Amino acid sequence: MTFKNILVPYDGSTHSNRTFNKALEIAKQHNSNLKVVACLDVANLGGWYIDKRINKNIMKKAKNLTEKLFSKLNDAAKKKSIHVDFKIIESNNTVKSLISFAKSRNIDLIIMGSSGRGGFDKLLLGSVSNGVMQKAKCPVLIIK
């Protein structure tokens, strides 16, 4: 078995949905464990004079939204009888936290979309994909 643990960074975009479907197919062939991770950006909204509780509220809503998305993915995975682990990470550096997550869980392969929510240029590679590809210690598969 070559790819035991597969990591799929997910952000709810169409690219990442396609990536998830491809990852399901690959996981079925290689009998591997799938791990889907969503990174929530802890951005500081506005200046010091804004109440920090607003940030907390936004994070709570974002978490609810991602959990809803995850449950959809879980249904799709259950139809193909593949077990998928889901995790939500809060950080202010998406690339760094994805890399460290991959290291700590002994990930053998990262499958990700070529561009996600951030960039507008669909011709070139997205910033997160680019960063992960350059810094990851394991093979990275980029789905276009």
Next chain:
Amino acid sequence: MVFKNILVPYDATSFANRAFRKALDIAKKDGSKITIFTVIEGEYSAIMGYSKINPQVIKKQQNVAKKYIYKLESTAKNSGVPISVKIKQGIKIVKEIINFAKSKKSNLIVMGSHGRTGLNKLILGSVANGVAQQAKCSVMVVK
């Protein structure tokens, strides 16, 4: 079948060998075809640039490349994976790889993260970076 045609750009480095082995693993499980592609640059001379490339040098380089690729062919045949080989001469390596992938309708490009040039092993090599950004199909970068 997830990936039907797999393209492996090869330059005889250890990274490329590892990429080839990973491609073999995928092809075995998937029942896909592997195409090995090598671009020969020729010899760069500071005075003439690439404009006048010595055909003898090209021939020598082609022979060396064939030797390396012959080994790969035999390992692929042992594991029962259909394989084809293409050696081409060109100057812009990234462009050649992408055009070839387009013409062959490859679904996946498997390549090493670094090749022959460049000394920084921390970040991605120039060819791998260029291919990952410009390719129209999925790209797997093997470290």
